[in-house]
Amino acid sequence: METTILRIKKIISEKLDVNCNMDEVTPETSLLEDGIGLDSISIVNFIVMVEKEFDISFSEEDLNMDMFSNLTKICDAIDAKQN
Template sequence: MEQKIINILSEIKEDETLKNSLSSDSKIIDKVGLDSLQMINFILMVEEAFNIEIDYEEFDFDYLESINSFCNFLKAI
């Protein structure tokens, strides 16, 4: 799951080097630096990749603290 998230982030940022530089502890917002449009695309791609629906009303940006914390959030859905 973590590698799939890393691949999605790499695709959105159009930066293949992210695949090797990100880890489960990497901070999604600070390390990757998604702008608002990229963040929307990221969430949409995650929903599609994992066939889930994220409730934006209850979504907390704390889930984006790290790739690992985001994966834990996804597992709880």
């Protein structure tokens, strides 16, 4: 999971239009307004980037707001798709 978190942190800090660096993002960091502050368009962009990075595809049923509550939960979702 640690490698997955590092890859996600890299996406957030280098590819999304957010004002944070990798060191500011922890496994407990929320991707939503109470954390990084992704809006609906940024979340869609993030999902697309994650799907490309990990060569997975999320269905509508897979996606829910709880999944974005922190990096650990998005990592769990990615791991579930890869297995």
